[in-house]
Amino acid sequence: MTTVRHPVDTPLPPAQLGVLGLQHVLVMYLGCVTVPLVFGAAAGLDTETVGLLINADLLVAGVVTLVQSLGVGRVLGVRLPVVVGATFTAVSPMILIAQQYGLAAVYGSMIAAGVFGLLVAVPFSRALRFFPPLVSGVVITVVGLSLIGVAAGLIAGNDPAAPDYAALPNLGLAGGILLLVVLLTRFATGFLAQVAVLLSLVAGTLAAIPMGLTDFSGVGGAAWVGISAPLHFGPPEFPVAAVVSMCVVMLVTFTESTADMLAVGELTGKELSRADLARGMAADGVSAVLGGFMNAFVDTVFAQNVGLIGMTGVRSRYVAASAGGILVLLGLVPKLGQVVAALPGPVVGAAGLVMFAMVASVGVRTLGKVQYDGTKNLFIVAVAVGIGMVPVVAPGFYRGFPGWAQVVLGSAITSATLAAFVLNLVFNHTKRAAAAPVD
Structure with a gap:
């Protein structure tokens, strides 16, 4: 009897894999x-070091994408067409840690969090009910809001006393x-609309050259092939x-990835077990x-690529593996990392x-x-978002606290996560909690 392969497990011709994988990378x-x-930029690193981080970022994202799509035995990988990349959730805590401890x-701390993640992946997969949309929604909202100030700083600068602060050409x-x-999002269609931000970034960089805002001097000295x-x-x-x-941050990343893995499971018709989620x-x-x-950086399953699966209908996990291979190759080209690192602040911002x-x-x-x-x-959302936004709108709010408390409470993501999690437990998982479901 012939066994019919699920579309997720069906390889495609090499040419198709290459093109479809590249599309995932561009997205x-x-x-x-x-x-x-x-x-x-926030840690004050020079362009050469930022280029190194970019190459390392792409390399690790490629390796983990290969692990997620192909799997490693019964231990690692959800075995779905998922592509991973650095999560924004870790940015603010990393900046605070860099400023406080180096x-x-x-x-x-990232290595320690990774070991922690490996230890709690299975238990966490059994405790997802404690991280419903009520909690994950608060956290993701605060993640986005807390980083808008960083983007504004890249555009205008971070020193109001500097002569070029909020310079009109930059704005x-x-x-x-x-x-x-x-304009691209409104009038372009299909894949062109999906890469509107990337195309705009390229156009902005070209426009910045005659303005004297670019410095690609470090590109020439960078090697074509290498590893940090x-x-x-x-x-x-x-x-x-x-x-x-x-x-x-690791627990928040778990909630991000889980939501996207479940979404891919629905799109591909592949039912996921707790063991699948734990491996992911x-x-x-x-x-x-x-x-x-x-x-x-810490990686998470990228939602952009989940949307691409829905648009194209291509369900093979080997396409994601192809994207992972391309990311690995990009991560081994230091010149490319230096080019990206030299992008002007207003463009990146x-x-x-x-x-x-x-x-x-x-x-x-x-x-x-x-x-609701x-x-x-609604009360839980209000209080958790309020607590999370305090260090964003008042960066010196916790300056009287010990250094360790400033790192924990001074992170919008960490404080919002702890607040939403605890409030959800108190109001929805105690004997006196309301009977209505939270999600």
């Missing part, structure tokens, strides 16, 4: 490299990029507060461990403004799934 590329660009602590360039994104040395910033350090903050989350943990050693606002919008959409009538869920 997620900007989102992936924006994280090292934003983190590098870059060695950033990557040490005009950013405004032109935003306008182009709007592990632990570039020295032996990892593990401050307790930094580790706790990154472990919270364990791969997120691997991304943090590998990212910590290779100077990269304009693109980031769109992307971070979209993240917040996804959070709002997630909160739309929550049942007859529950205290």
Whole structure:
């Protein structure tokens, strides 16, 4: 009897795999490299070091995409057509840790969080009811809102006393990029509309050249092929507060990836078990461990690529594996990393403004799934968002607290996650909780 393969497990001809895989890379590329660009700028890193982070970021994303799509035994990988990239959730906590403890602590805490993720992937898959849309929606909304200020800083600068702060040419360039994104999104169709932000970023960079805002001098000295040395910033350090903050980021990443894995399962007609989800989350943990050693970032399943599956109807996981292979190759080209690292701040900021606002919008959409009538869920959302936004609107709010408390409470993502999780437990998972469902 002939066994019929599920479309997810069906390979495609090599030529199709290459083209479809490249399409996935184009859709997620900007989102992936924006994280090292934003983190590098906020941490005060030079262009050469930011280029190194970009290459490491792409390399690790490619490896983890291969793990997720192809799987490693019965231990790792959801075995779906998913593509991963650096999560925005980790950006703000990483910046705070860098400012408080240094870059060695950033990557040490990431390694620790990755090990934590590997240990709790299976238990977490059984406790997803404690992270309903009520909690994940709050967190994703705050993630997007908290990063808008970072994008504005890239456009205008971060020192109001500087002579070029909020310079009109910079604001005009950013405004032109935003306008182009709007026009492409409104009038372009299909794949062209999907890569509107990427095309606008390229156009903005070309426009910035005659304005004297670009400096590609470091590109010429970069090698064509190479790999960044592990632990570039020295032996990892593990401050307790930094580790706790990154472990919270790991749990938020789990909720992100789980939602997207379930969405891909629905799109492809592949029913997922708890074991499948646990293997997918364990791969997120691997991304943090590998990212910590290779100077990269925590990865999550990218929602952009989930939408692409719905648009194209291509369900083979080998297409995602092809995208992973392309990402690995891109990560081995230092010249490319230096080119991206040299993009002007107003250009990156304009693109980031769109992307971070979209993240917040996804959070709002997630909160739309929550049942509010007859529950205290609206109150939970209000308090959790309020607590999460305090360090964003008042950065010095916790300056009187000990250093470890500033890292935990000063992160919008960490504080919002803890608030939403605890409030959800108190109001919806205690004996006196309302009987109405929370999601």
